[in-house]
Amino acid sequence: MAVLAGETPLYESAPAWVERVDLSELERDPANTILVADTQIRIEKGRRWHYVDEVVRIASAQQLTSSGTVNAVWYPDKGDLIVHDVAIVRGGEVIDVIAQGETFEVLRRERRLEEAVVDGSLTATLFVPGLQICDELRVSYSTTLSDQALGDEVQSQSHLWRKPERTADFARVLVSWPENLDVSYKAWPQADLAPVETRKGYDWLNVELPLAEAIEMPSDAPSRFKQSTLLQVGTFAGWNEVASAMAPHYSVEGALDGLDDLVARVDAIRSENSTKLERAVAALELVQSDVRYLLNGLNGGNYIPQDVATTWDRKYGDCKAKTLILLALLNHLGVEAEPVLVDIDTGDGVQTSLPMPGAFDHVLVRATIDGQLYYLDGTSIGANIELVGNVPDFQFALPIRTAGADLEPIVQVLPRAPELKMFITMDSSAGADLPALTKFEMKMFGPSAAQLNAVADQLTDDVKRQIARNASEEIDIINVEFIKGETLGEATLKYDGISEAVFDFSTGRGELGGESAFGSIGFSPNRSRRDWREVPVAITGPSATEFSSHVILPADSAQYELVGEAQLEGEAAGRRVIRNASLDDDVFAVSETSIVRGGEIAADQVLTERRKVMRLARNELKLLAPKDTPRLWRFAQAKDRSELAKLDAAYDQLVAFDPEKAAPYLTRSWFRYDTYDFAGALADMNKVIEISGTAEYYSQRALMHKQLLDYEAAEADFEEAYALDPAPDRAMELASLLLDMQDPVAARDAIAYEDGDEGVRRSLAYWLAHVDGQEGKSEVGLDRFDLLLLDDPNNASLLNNKCWFMGVWQVQLDQAAQVCTRAVEVNGTSAAQDSRAMVYYRLGRFEDALSDLDEVLDVSPGFTTSLLLRGFVKLELGDKEGKVEIEEALARSPSLAANFRKWGFDL
Structure with missing residues (x-):
């Protein structure tokens, strides 16, 4: 049959070489809605015939919608769409939709216009009339393709689907070609092919689908190991033949003839730049900036670039057109350059592919200047003399040359400039x-x-x-x-x-x-x-x-x-x-x-x-830093904040930029809090809550009220935080404050009905124990810890909290040291030593307490509770420095006084 390429679908029987699937012989699986997915490809000199036969069972309303619209895509400048069959099989009856006068309608050409792609394809659509749920719909058609750019050569790439990607009663890809035609074939990754059979003068390659489930590849494997499996069939003898087949389309002889304005631009580049590299970059910048990207696949343009005059006149072009015009400019400037094919999506996969143009999806210019290679991409932006020596990440390139060329790795030779x-x-x-x-x-x-x-x-x-x-x-x-x-x-x-x-x-x-x-x-x-x-x-x-x-x-x-x-x-x-x-x-x-x-x-x-x-x-x-580096707590007792003037000014700028937003006030508030300006911190937090009064912000402001010793205001804020977010953590915050306010009854009421996961219940038990302690029932409180330890006797946090409880409420002190030492052994943190120091203090073992506290403060000098306790220890040892440390600790955290008073300390 003669190839009559056109924009109108043809309606003919399938060619004689097609091996049509007999539906009566199918072994049907009720779970499958795809009955047949048959692809047959015939490779001939200069032409590829692609036959598709699909049969689906309409099992749902959704499938009725999706399968009831049949689409077929082809390239009218390269071949035909030939419709063989559209039929409904219903209860053994075959309804021939085409015989009833239904035909495909060509609706649109530009399927990817939003991507600046006009690929030259047509889409034919048929809305199948009368289709019902439980029907079987059979559609078979062929597309032919003779690519102007490839001459007598042919290429084919088919996706081979796998379990569990899809299932079907019958599926295959069947490829055939004359036995005297030199054809190569390959399937990758993870695919083994059956031997080719020769029948009646043709070789036949049959791939049954679906393939077995793929072996999972590690996420850091090169893309060629992870991509979908392809069946490639082609007639190219090698990469040399691919390179030479493309070469005629990139000739620049006479390309600038008649383009006086463009030649003037190029001559200006020559005069304004002294080196070939500078001129090449300027020419690249011209192509990137003055020619917008548009892939025009019409009139054979999938592999054939539009001519330079058209590109310059219309000011658009795809990678081929931009490469061709850049080659022409560089040729005029006397810069040696050639086009090279690369693959953007799976650059490392080219080395595995069969030699064919379809292995690539991009073309750019490679210039040779002063013995170095420079890859110049007209479709990119931001041409820059600093970066021009940086190679792209495509890994392999095929130079397009009349004499042919082999695949070459892209190697960074020049020092790579930082992007x-x-x-x-x-x-x-x-x-x-x-x-x-x-x-x-x-x-x-x-x-x-x-x-x-x-x-x-x-x-x-x-x-x-x-x-x-x-x-x-x-x-x-x-x-x-x-x-x-x-x-x-x-x-x-x-x-x-x-x-x-x-x-x-x-x-x-x-x-x-x-x-x-x-x-x-x-x-x-x-x-x-x-x-x-x-x-x-x-x-x-x-x-x-x-x-x-x-x-x-x-x-x-x-x-x-x-x-x-x-x-x-x-x-x-x-x-x-x-x-x-x-x-x-x-x-x-x-x-x-x-x-x-x-x-x-x-x-x-x-x-x-x-x-x-x-x-x-x-x-x-x-x-x-030096061991005696001044730390921020020096500002706790200092009235002079001049050292902080620059930081204060910076935070003021931060607030001034966004005075209507809470965030800058919050940031400045915590800076002031951390540098012991509690009043300033409160002022900022007031503003934060005025703008955005969240539960978290009320809780944070309560801490500032505590440091200013305004416990009633702190209580009001904690209560508001709980009202906004009635979570156990909010209740425990309030209970802690109420204990400092010497109101254990209210503290118990605040948490009595709270509950949560294991961690929440444990924390609630801690606070209830301290309520017991303040009510004079420290033995009851200690029982709470022992009950928890029955389930987790080596829990570091539990041991530490029990040790602390025994010390502050002076309960079973004869056993406390042993518990605390175990806590230190298991915990290994400063917190456990701090807790043991409290027990040692209660036991009158002041030297031991001092030793623990010295170790804590040597590692964590910001532990204010430890500093305060060490002050009391030193006073017991007759060291007047203890009073200074007590004053310093209370300056850092005034609210500690209420804490220590409830434990019986004289403050």
């Missing part, structure tokens, strides 16, 4: 444990910069601040500035803010650092399953980033201790990290560059690379 540079300055001069005034600068290059530049003028202040928050979530942003670069491919984000304290005092001595690019490499692939032993590990990339930080220290840098290697370079798991650090002029400076090469790591190298990562991760760099 992102970040610099942060943190002013900690006010104190090592105080928030730091922060200046942040982030320079972006390439597409990310271009995207930001494109909308920068339309960004509101709120949007700018949100972008800044996304860049640094732990910084409170004060102001933000966007600065456009000299080119579209450069942009800078700057902002000022307030960050958390940069030094960590959790171990007792202030530490800065520890986390670095060396420790964040992370490489722990799981290849423990036998099926995974040969699976490589994919490395996300390539990419490069540069991060620099300056910390202004609160004291002479000579007093600090630098631990670790200041200058270090290492590579593991596909990432190279370079560090340079210095400590000078009261500034701790660190610069780290991280370069990821991308690609993959072979399975037999995984263990080696993991060991490298572990070695590199040990290269922590820490800055240790």
Whole structure:
């Protein structure tokens, strides 16, 4: 039959070579609604015939809707849609829908216009009349395809579905071709094919579906191991033939003839730039900026680019058109360049594919300048001289050459330039444990910069601040500035803010650092399953980033201790990290560059690379603060807050920027609270509640009232918090306050009817025990702990709380020391030693109490309860310093006085 390509569906019988499925011979499974899913492909010289036969059982109203509309897609400039059969099978009767005069209607062409894609296909649709639930619908049709770009060559790719993806009574893909035609075939991943049979001069490849369920692959496997299984059939002898077949379509001879305005633009590029690289980047920027993206697949355009004149006239084009015009510009500039095919979606899969154009989904330009390769993508944005030497992440490329070419890996040869540079300055001069005034600068290059530049003028202040928050979530942003670069491919984000304290005092001595690019490499692939032993590990990339930080220290840098290697370079798991650090002029400076090469790591190298990562991760760099570093509690008794002036001003700016929002007031409130300005904290929290009165905010304000010793106001806030959120935690907050107010009856009433999960019940038991203690029934309270310990005798928290209870309420003190020592052994925390110190104090073992408290405060000098108790211990030992410590502790937390009074301390 002659191929008569057209836009109107043809209605003919199936060709003689089709092996039609006989429905009467089907072994039917009542669970299946797909009875037949038959695909047959005939490969001939220059043509592919694709036959589809589908039979479905209409089992529901939903399926009646979905299956009752039949769609068929074809490319009218490359072949025909030939309808063979549309029939309804009902109770043994066959109703021929086509014979009744029904025909397909061509409704639309652009199926993906929203993606800037006009692919040249047509969709024919038939709404099947008279279809009912329990009917069987059979539809069979063929599409033919002779691709103008491929000449006599043919390619075919079919998805092979698996269990449990789909099930059917009969399903297959059957491919045939003349036995004298040189055809290659392959199915991957995870597919074994039956031998080809030769019958009547044709080879037949039969794939029965569904395939067995796929072996699950690890998440970090290269994409070629995880993609859906494909059956590929083609007539290309190798990659050389694919490359040469595409070459005629990318000739630039005479491409600029008659385009005087474009030639003038190119000549201006030549005169304005002195080097070939600068000219190439300028030409790339012209194509990216002046030609918008639109894939036009009409008139053979799926593989054939539209000519340069059309692209320049219409100012749009797809990757092929943009590549062709860029090649023409570079040729005019005397820059050596060629088109290369790549695959965006599964770049690593090209190496597994049969040689065929369908292995690729993108084309770009590769220029050779001063002996180096540069990949220039006209469909991208943000052409930039800094980044032009960075290779893309497609992994493999096929050069398009008349003489042919083989598949080549894409390798980063030049040093990779950072796509992102970040610099942060943190002013900690006010104190090592105080928030730091922060200046942040982030320079972006390439597409990310271009995207930001494109909308920068339309960004509101709120949007700018949100972008800044996304860049640094732990910084409170004060102001933000966007600065456009000299080119579209450069942009800078700057902002000022307030960050958390940069030094960590959790171990007792202030530490800065520890986390670095060396420790964040992370490489722990799981290849423990036998099926995974040969699976490589994919490395996300390539990419490069540069991060620099300056910390202004609160004291002479000579007093600090630098631990670790200041200058270090290492590579593991596909990432190279370079560090340079210095400590000078009261500034701790660190610069780290991280370069990821991308690609993959072979399975037999995984263990080696993991060991490298572990070695590199040990290269922590820490800055240790002096042991006598002034801490923030120095402000508890100080009337002079001048050292905090810069921070106060910064928080004021934060509030002034968003005066109608609760968040900045809340942030400033807690800064004031942490620096012992309880009145200022309360004023801010009043404003927070005025704007947004939540249960959490009322609870937080109650704490501030407590520190100001306004217990009635604290009680009112806790009650309001409970009214808004009647949860057990809220009730226990109120009970705690009522105990401080010497009202155990009200405290018991507050929690008497609360309940919850095991953790809540345990906490309720703790508080009820303390109510018992305050009511003079400490033995009853102690029984509550013993009852809990019956179920969990080694629970660290239970042991610690029992020890504390025995000490504060002076119950069974003869056994308390033993309980407390067990708590310390199991718990191993400062809290347990603090509890034991209380028992030692009650027992008159003041030296033992002092020893425990010294250890606690050496590691955690912010434990105010321990400081207060140590004051009493020292007084018992005749040390007048105890009075000073009691005064200091009460200055830090005035509400502690009520706590200790209820336990019998004289305050």
